[in-house]
Amino acid sequence: MENVKRKNPIKTAFQKLLKNKMATLCFFILLVEILMVIFAPVIAPYGYEEQDPAIRLRPGFWGIHEEEALAMGGVNPQDIYAEGHILGTDNYGRDIFSRLLYGGRISLMVGFVSTAMGLAVGVICGLLAGYYKQLDNPIMRVMDILFTFPGILLAMLIIAMFGVSTFNAMLAISIWSIPSFARMVRGRVLQLKEEDYIMATRSLGATDARILLIHILKNCLPTIIVIATMRMATSIISISTLSYLGMGVTPPMPEWGGMIAAAKEYMWQRPSMIFIPGIAVMITVICFNILGDKLRDILDPSLRD
């Protein structure tokens, strides 16, 4: 008993996370990715709109370098690596690496903001529905209605109503994530409400607001962290899907899904154009999912002792 050092449970959980190799790897990949997209203007060698028609659809570093081409002679200029464009160029001669960084900004920002908005509204709805019996039915039935729409359809409906823009896409995705937050939080609140310490807190004269915001919300936090992490992945896929369908981010602003959509015409000529943003989405989503999964393993049992 005495040798247990005092620690914040959240901090303890984080330390446990770092002990898991897979989770640590994902965490650092995401960290690097986030830093890279934040500092995109510094890192990116070109602007995302900078075109050079002379070097359209060139391969990246894996292509034939100029000296080699000279030595070989008679090489198709399309196969020659354009110096400085490490991931190649697209159909307008724009640098794919730079566009990937700027596109990641949008993808991650939309993922983050829409998750945050969905989380805020969803958690409030969940807390109220779980705690006040008379609000349970009205709130949860609205959530059920939102739930019945297939996610992407709901998002498309909202965008069709309000017009195509990054903000509207963000709004659509956040509305779509509200019910899953509300459901999880409500379930947790229903469970916590019956705990002795909540009763004890009430017997000490705490007001409802205090019980909800301090005692219950804090105990919901592990659940919220886990679903928020998982939800980030879903949101990123959603914005990419919407952009792919032309309902998300509007060109020339790059976005991973939009880049894939633009690349599909040149799929046979320059497949890397489609693979690169695809792999970026994949890595990000997998990392968020694994991280969420591991967080659930870590947060759940340790906080129940």
Place this chain on the structure above:
Amino acid sequence: MGKVLEVKDLVTTFRIDKKEYEVLRGVSFDLNENETLCMVGESGCGKSVTTLSVMGLLPNNGRIVSGSIKLNGQELTTMSPKELNALRGKQMGMIFQEPMTALNPLLTIGRQMTESLMLHRGMSKKEAMETAKNYLEKVGIANPEERLKQFPFQLSGGLRQRIMIAMVMSVQPSLLIADEPTTALDVTIQKQVLVLLNKLKKDVSTGVLFITHDLSVVAEIADRVIVLYSGRKVEEGTIEQIFAKPQHPYTIGLMNAVPNVDLDEFDIQPIPGTFPNITEDIGGCRFHPRCPYATERCRREVPEMLETEPGHFVYCHKIEEEQSK
């Protein structure tokens, strides 16, 4: 000696499957300052429901139908939830049975102890910390400063229960309700907790309503005892009266059901029959199906209160008839 709590003809019902069932059928008792009143009875007799009625913490399907509860002269049954909430913690505090789950696992002890001090006694954070420290010392916790920074999972059950007691008593309520606070603890810790409760009771001059079904705990701590059976009080008296001269057949049955270590053979006489479900409709005295002396009158009439000696009340037809002879 002022009266802290006056409960009169309290009737509380629970709604189960759209039907109302009486759980408390007119319970009355008083509690004085500086006094420990023990409420004993089997599980389901309404002990906990009495405490929850007083605290105003009945679950959603429970409600007080009639009767009055007065805390320091203020009527609680007609109060708005908000007014009642302001009294909770401040004038009446409660200690729960299960110390392992009665503290919030995510907040430090210090945080939980200072919360109510700041709320009810208007203290600053610093003063509250200081007071919390003092009370932890009072309940015999070594290095309180360290404890205040710890989380509940780092503490043992006995420690947690003492912290609960310190937490409730630090606000200096005039009524302390202890709902089987020692049931989950082992015997040595039990004794410590009981001694502690008695000491703090005198310090703060609190009235303690102590719920238990453990008669050895009653013998240890009580000034007066009331015996509940199926939502009704069957006997009330001082500790000496109840233990030396139990009168109601149920109380006598309870006493006989305690194993006596002095005898070579453990001679436990259980009370025949089983405890009635609250949904069962039993007329007259609720105990009559299990009572060896039950008569036709017991089945029909609810017994009236009878004072057999000063301060000793019993509700039984048999005793009434014996006295009137």
